[in-house]
Amino acid sequence: MAVGILPSQVNGWPPRCAFDSDTDSTYPPFHTPPSPLSAVNGPSSLSRPFFWEIVPLCDLYSIVHIILLPSSLRLSYNQLPLRPGSNISGVNGANGQQPHSEPPSRFMDALTNLGLGPSNWAHAGVSVFTAILPSTDGYIARSDFLRLRLQDFPFPISKIQECIAAPKKYTSCRLSSSSANSEDGLASLIEQAAGVIQWGDLEASVxxxxxxxxxxxxxxxxxxxxxxxxxxxxxxxxxxxxxxIRGRPNLTAGGPIYRAARALGLDLVIIDDEGHWLQPNTDDNRLHREAFIATDMTEDAGVTDRIISAITRYPLPIHGVFTLSDNFFVTAARVAEALGLPTSPVSAFETSVDKYRSRLLQDAPGHTARVTSVDELNTLLSTPANGTNPAFTPVYPLIVKPTKGWSSECVSKVSCRDDLALAVQKATSRHGSAAVVEPFFDGPEIDANFVLLDGEVLFWEVADEPPCQADRRDATVQDTFSPEALTLPSALPDREQAVVRDTLRDLLVKVGFRTGVFHVEARVVRSGCEYRDVGGGVVDLAPKTESGAAAAGGGGDKAACKLIEINARPPGYRVSVPSRHTYGVDFFAAHMLAAVGDHERLRLAARSFDHAACEGRTRGAQYWSRLVYVPVPKAGVVRWASGLPPCEELKRRRPDLADKIVVAVDYCVPGERVRLYTDGARTYAAHFLVCSRVSRRDAIEVGDEVLKAFKIEVEEGDEGGCKGA
Structure with missing residues (x-):
């Protein structure tokens, strides 16, 4: 009975492949064992012929591919002579008696111990496994490392088994072509692997x-x-x-944070108001946090002291403090500073949360104003009695927004003096803050995300935000800046992306931010690109025509980056998803590592994929992706006509789209009342992340088709009591 098979024993082996003598080889050919395993190791209960290759993948890793051929090429398990006492999976004797068998295969046992044994193998197909072996000794940086790096892998995966756990040390093994010259040798490699992947089975006819x-x-x-x-x-x-400080409002928003903390070995203590959903000490809640400390979170002069008191009363040491709630950034920094924990300066947060102060980082006097009421605006615009120019001279169009706010709430574009008072009234009514009146910068809007360590850029990316309602030439004060989509990687020219990186990084450091994760919104003025129809109704960034470049003042060589706002945190959970999937960078993990001062693992968390740049796709991006926001079609009561959540219903109805949908999240449930707008911003019914390995255009077209195909039923009715998503 054969227990192994050499490539040379398979009919037609070796084939003429890309690495034959007359072509270049990217990777070495299969390592061929010197003789059949059966000749080296004697009989075994493993009935499937198999072969393998050991590949020095890179400086950090070697891998071992193991291929199990269909059992039809050898005796099936049911035909093996088995001895009593055998515990081989899937073998049953007559009348409940186990037949005789040879001793179990150590190779098979090694896979079985990882949950990858014969019960997981396709009887009539080709099963493929890959063992990952790091080249150095060490301790795992995060427990789900392999799953994170393999997300959205273009080949089907059946199972991923990560074999090392903290705090155990991993010891590397020396690999050579003789490392697996026996079944025991191959089993040893599996047992020493840091992770083993079982790929989707291949057809036996391959x-x-x-x-x-x-x-x-x-x-x-x-x-x-x-x-x-x-x-x-x-x-x-x-x-x-x-x-x-401030647990997230629900598991959808908080899940990525809690999962990342668990993978990093960080225990979370939640500080929030009495009655928060994470307060009950249930099994599910204990999975997400170590403890919950109920604290009065009223935003008054005493909130910092109350949080400090809650933390100091906790019986175990706290090594860091952080928040993802914009209105608690300054408070969290004050708490960390008082307790001697890692943080950026309080003054940096005070600037970032005040859109007037952050606007002045780039602005000249007289171009931006801060007002608390329409009366103050009128006073500011009036000509002083001495005949000098007013302190503020508006140049239209303008942007009016709350000095403190988020999600484009109550942000207006103003094209004339008559609408200015209305916009100021809308902005000052939100969050009880003043309004900032600033220039509108005409140019592509972008999101730029940074991971910094002591001022060094560990990772950065630029994503394109296509035009929204308020970007139209004829936009009114009633139109919103609510985002409609986001496309990664950016289509801006490399030189303009470099301007974005350098300008925004320097502004962050100037404010006082040197370490952490930062989500910055900006526009590129005098860009060499513009949004236009690129054919077939697809609207995307494309090089300007000569007339467009002339109107913009010369095009990309004179491009400049104009700050909109600094968010001293990762992008929101919706916008963090594309980055994690496209580049493999988990911003929430990096944010928490910065908060505890773990700089070694912060560097590791900021490592993107290493896919080569191609056809405008930035190096490190595994594909093009498009985040699509789905607004509710009208105000009223939500119904699920099919009985299924709308995202799931779409995927079942359109399997051609389902294969390209990476993430789909519904916001509304049956019976929920929704408004068309919430606090001056569009109310969303869902969001999708779609991807394409073909082209950026393909990703945009898929996103547009998903938006058209999405169906949600909203029965019209009184908006009283409605809530937004």
Missing amino acids: SILDLQHYLLGLTHELRDRLNNAPWLTSHPVARKRLAL
């Missing part, structure tokens, strides 16, 4: 040539994901504890 190309594809993709991403740290990772 040719050797196709199998070879498949393995080369796996290897290439694994290299792009692991080449620059260490799994291990050089020092043991001490378990630490973080206080989260």
